[in-house]
Amino acid sequence: MSRMIRAQRMLPVLWIAGVSIALAVLFAGWRYDDPYITYRYAENLARGSGFVYNAGERVLSTTAPAFAILLAAVRAAGWPDLHAAAVFIGAVSIGVGAGAAHVLALGWGRPRAAWALLLLYPASLLLLQTLSSETPLFLALSLVALAAYARGRWMTTAIAAAAAVLVRGDGVLLVGLLCVDYLWKSRVDLRAGRLRVPWAALAVFAVVVGVWAIWATMYFGAPFPVTLAAKRAQGLMTISTSFFAGLSSLPRYIPEWLRWPELAAAAFGIWTAVTRRRAALLPILWIVAYIAAYSVLGVTRYFWYYAPIMPGFVLCLALGLDEIFERIELRYARIGFGALLGVALVGHAVQIAPAAATTDPRYSIYRAAGAWLRENTPPEARIGMLEVGIIGYYAERPVVDFAGLLQPDVVAQIRPASTYDDLAIFAIERYRPDWLVLIDGALPQSEAHAVEQCALQKRFPAQDYAAKVSLSVWRCTAP
Numbered sequence: 001m002s003r004m005i006r007a008q009r010m011l012p013v014l015w016i017a018g019v020s021i022a023l024a025v026l027f028a029g030w031r032y033d034d035p036y037i038t039y040r041y042a043e044n045l046a047r048g049s050g051f052v053y054n055a056g057e058r059v060l061s062t063t064a065p066a067f068a069i070l071l072a073a074v075r076a077a078g079w080p081d082l083h084a085a086a087v088f089i090g091a092v093s094i095g096v097g098a099g100a101a102h103v104l105a106l107g108w109g110r111p112r113a114a115w116a117l118l119l120l121y122p123a124s125l126l127l128l129q130t131l132s133s134e135t136p137l138f139l140a141l142s143l144v145a146l147a148a149y150a151r152g153r154w155m156t157t158a159i160a161a162a163a164a165v166l167v168r169g170d171g172v173l174l175v176g177l178l179c180v181d182y183l184w185k186s187r188v189d190l191r192a193g194r195l196r197v198p199w200a201a202l203a204v205f206a207v208v209v210g211v212w213a214i215w216a217t218m219y220f221g222a223p224f225p226v227t228l229a230a231k232r233a234q235g236l237m238t239i240s241t242s243f244f245a246g247l248s249s250l251p252r253y254i255p256e257w258l259r260w261p262e263l264a265a266a267a268f269g270i271w272t273a274v275t276r277r278r279a280a281l282l283p284i285l286w287i288v289a290y291i292a293a294y295s296v297l298g299v300t301r302y303f304w305y306y307a308p309i310m311p312g313f314v315l316c317l318a319l320g321l322d323e324i325f326e327r328i329e330l331r332y333a334r335i336g337f338g339a340l341l342g343v344a345l346v347g348h349a350v351q352i353a354p355a356a357a358t359t360d361p362r363y364s365i366y367r368a369a370g371a372w373l374r375e376n377t378p379p380e381a382r383i384g385m386l387e388v389g390i391i392g393y394y395a396e397r398p399v400v401d402f403a404g405l406l407q408p409d410v411v412a413q414i415r416p417a418s419t420y421d422d423l424a425i426f427a428i429e430r431y432r433p434d435w436l437v438l439i440d441g442a443l444p445q446s447e448a449h450a451v452e453q454c455a456l457q458k459r460f461p462a463q464d465y466a467a468k469v470s471l472s473v474w475r476c477t478a479p
Contacts, residue, residue: 004034004216010392012102012118019122020095024088026352027131030084034304034359035133036389038062039082039403053388053406054398061405063227064134065212073133086132093136094122100143101311105318108279112325112337116318119341123348126253126303126309126354130227135307139419142309145284147308154201162208170308173203173289181282204333225250226286228297228410230404233414234299236433243294246301255347259429260345262317269320281317287312364388369437369473370394372458377435384433386420391437400433402443407431421445434477450474 003207037053041062051068053061062068074085105114115274117307117469122128130136141164148156161178164171185267186195216223235242273280283397292306299305325337366387373383373395383402385391393400405436413426428436428449435457436450450456455473462470 003249003400009051012099012459015118016095016099020092021100023091023094023122023128025129026356027087027091027128028084029089030129030131030144030356030359031363031390032129032132032304033362033387033389035083035364036301036393038064038068038134039063039071039086040076040393041068042082044067045072050226053392056086057406058220058221059406059408060216061224061227063169063225063370064138064167065225066217067134067137069125070137070463075280076205076332090131090133090136093140094127096132097140097311098122099135100140100147100248101315104143104150104283105148105280105315107147107267108277110277110319111323113318113322117314119345120317121311121314121360123187123345123352124253124307124314125348125352126250127307127310129355130304130307131384133304134167135304138164138171139308139311140168142171142174142286143283144175145178146286148277150182154198157206158198158201158205160257162205168292169228170290173293174286176288177289179318192277217268224237226396226408227405228299229408230411231302232297233297234403235298236416237414237418238369238416239301239419240300242300243297243299243305243469246306247291250306255351258344258347265320265324266313266316268319268323269316269318272319272323273316276323277319277446283315284312320406326435361467362469363462365462365467365469365471366390367394367473368465369458369460370396372460372473373397373435375439376457382423382431383435383437384428385437386424386443400427402427402446425449432476436474438474440472440474447472 021063024379040053041051044053044055045068049055050058052058059434060272069085075082079085098118099119102114105111105117127136127139128151141225145157145160145164148154149162157178161171161175165175185197213223234240240454251259251263270284272398273284287309294305321337321340336422342382367390371394374397375380377383377395377397379397382398382400383392383395384402386402388399388401388403388406399406400406401410402420403421404414404427407427407430409430410423410427413423422445424443424446427433428446436446436454438447438450440447450472456472458473460471460473463469
């Protein structure tokens with residue numbers, strides 16, 4: 001093997017390593033509320049308190065059980081900061097996902113598209129904003145499964161697909177699609193009765209997923225997170241925006257001056273996949289299935305629900321750019337393609353840099369409220385609140401969730417005309433929390449109840465924490 005070939009093979013590895021380190025450093029301070037629910041499961045598991053959010057309450061409220069178990073293992077091994085661990089895992093996952101997409105495109109014989117995927121996949125702002133959650137890991141495992149499947153490496157496909165399902169349940173969409181694709185490609189052998197089935201790989205997948213399903217059913221009563229029902233019910237509320245309606249907001253994650261050129265190139269990439277590069281259709285169909293499933297389920301809009309769409313978009317963009325350069329005759333096509341990728345990469349980097357320097361404006365005030373509760377309430381105190389991630393994690397107290405993520409019977413009260421204030425009143429009357437954490441002005445009925453039934457103990461003014469909301473903490477039981 002020549003020195004040049006070895007260098008070419010090392011470049012993707014060096015890029016993946018460099019990108020992983022850079023993202024872990026750049027996004028170290030990026031935080032949002034939702035992952036802290038999973039952190040709490042991980043923390044309790046590492047401490048020996050069980051795989052639970054509230055001690056003694058076996059409710060599966062994290063959508064990422066395998067990610068929680070991984071974080072628990074990291075925490076038990078001595079890593080003190082779960083958030084830093086989650087960001088690091090996410091950064092490495094984005095690098096690995098880019099590498100898997102690169103390998104996938106190389107298998108189609110499209111080296112230009114492969115390099116475009118390697119460079120542009122880690123530059124997706126929407127994907128980067130899910131760092132600290134399970135999404136980057138889920139997508140990396142899914143792309144590894146796709147790349148292994150394309151090369152006929154059944155055992156790797158089975159292990160990666162099983163891990164993806166355990167990280168996020170909607171991994172079953174990819175598994176189902178792979179099975180359909182395999183049967184379609186083997187339809188001649190199937191009709192002739194000589195279909196070759198990779199039984200060993202199927203057995204490994206079935207054992208891994210089956211063991212989890214059995215254990216989760218015994219432990220929680222069902223292997224499915226209760227959050228799915230909660231988010232579906234929230235999507236029915238008139239005040240909510242549905243996942244499907246929220247799709248229109250995705251172009252804003254592309255730099256404005258690149259928006260229409262990239263959307264046009266991605267559309268051309270779809271046309272290319274349908275007419276000329278049929279092998280590229282499978283990952284695109286996976287994204288289409290994802291969009292269809294979430295739209296049919298009717299879940300409410302959260303920005304992290306849209307991140308799994310980005311691999312499909314970047315793939316279509318890479319195919320479109322590759323096809324454009326294949327159709328035009330340029331003397332220095334390779335240099336031109338590289339320059340175009342460089343411009344796109346710089347454009348996205350300019351957008352990413354300020355985003356990485358910011359964080360959820362609620363983080364400081366929510367953390368302060370959680371720390372105050374931990375220091376000023378007894379360990380058994382039950383605390384009612386609407387957003388249970390950051391506050392609940394730092395409070396380390398049993399939580400009553402007004403949105404129903406932790407108490408499923410709250411979800412049963414949701415009607416189209418419901419508001420979160422209605423749900424809060426139900427949860428307060430049903431569970432009688434000892435303390436309330438209320439966002440000033442957000443839940444008028446709940447605030448009126450607190451004024452009448454509770455005593456104000458602490459205020460956290462927004463201006464003291466550079467936040468957009470203020471918090472009030474109320475004690476509703478005698479000391």
